[in-house]
Amino acid sequence: MNRQPILVGEGLVLRPLEVSDRAGLYEAASDPLIWEQHPAKDRWQPGPFDAFFEAAVASQGALLIQDGEGEVLGTSRYYDEDGAHSVAIGYTFLRRSHWGGATNARVKALMLNHAFKRVEEVRFHVGRDNLRSQKALAKLGAEPIPAPDPDPRFPPEAYAIFRLSRARWVHESAAQQ
Numbered sequence: 038m039n040r041q042p043i044l045v046g047e048g049l050v051l052r053p054l055e056v057s058d059r060a061g062l063y064e065a066a067s068d069p070l071i072w073e074q075h076p077a078k079d080r081w082q083p084g085p086f087d088a089f090f091e092a093a094v095a096s097q098g099a100l101l102i103q104d105g106e107g108e109v110l111g112t113s114r115y116y117d118e119d120g121a122h123s124v125a126i127g128y129t130f131l132r133r134s135h136w137g138g139a140t141n142a143r144v145k146a147l148m149l150n151h152a153f154k155r156v157e158e159v160r161f162h163v164g165r166d167n168l169r170s171q172k173a174l175a176k177l178g179a180e181p182i183p184a185p186d187p188d189p190r191f192p193p194e195a196y197a198i199f200r201l202s203r204a205r206w207v208h209e210s211a212a213q214q
Contacts, residue, residue: 038124038155040098040115044147049140051147054099054112059090061109062101065132072130074167076195093128102131102144110135113144115152123158123200129170141173146210149177153203161199174199178209 041053054062066089069081079085093099098115113129126148131140152159161179163170171181179199 038115038118038152040118040124041100042151044100044151046147047139047143048105049110049143049147050103050105050107051100051113051144052103054093054101056094058101058109062090062112065109065111066130068133070133074164074169075130076164076166089128099128100148110140113148115148117160118156121156123160124152124156125160125162126152127162136169142176145173145177149201149206153206157203159201159206161201162196163199165195165197171197171199174201177201178205180205 042051043053044051063083063086066086067081069078072078072080077085077089080089093112093114096114096116098118100113100115102110102112104110111129111131113126115124115126116128117123117125126145129141129144131144135141149159159179161170161174163174179201182198182200
């Protein structure tokens with residue numbers, strides 16, 4: 038699966054994250070309220086953001102989210118690819134000005150449609166206290182699952198795992214049209 042495609046749709050462009058995107062993405066991420074329900078509550082600060090950004094670039098799966106005019110809205114990432122079986126989507130954040138509207142659903146739809154061309158299931162790791170993201174995933178049809186094995190990146194007390202099958206996504210997408 039191409040983990041850094043260029044995805045375009047409904048006033049959005051998702052493209053591979055580049056080192057030159059640091060300043061624009063930091064400006065979008067520098068609002069402390071974005072991170073208040075996230076386990077990494079300090080990511081709005083320069084040091085924690087730099088670590089996040091470096092890991093995103095190194096992942097070779099991070100996408101910059103921009104509006105139709107090129108304004109940086111946030112980022113998301115494909116990771117933990119397991120052949121044709123599954124891939125994870127996460128590390129997503131958006132400017133607060135794009136909360137509560139259609140932006141997150143459109144971003145996820147672009148990413149899910151791309152992923153489901155190659156995989157059977159998409160997984161999401163979400164902070165246990167991040168009720169906004171959990172509600173958004175439920176709207177997409179994702180279901181919580183028990184953590185399979187401990188993962189040092191996602192302590193079980195801090196994160197929940199959700200999954201969405203290709204069949205469920207196709208069904209949910211058709212129902213919304």
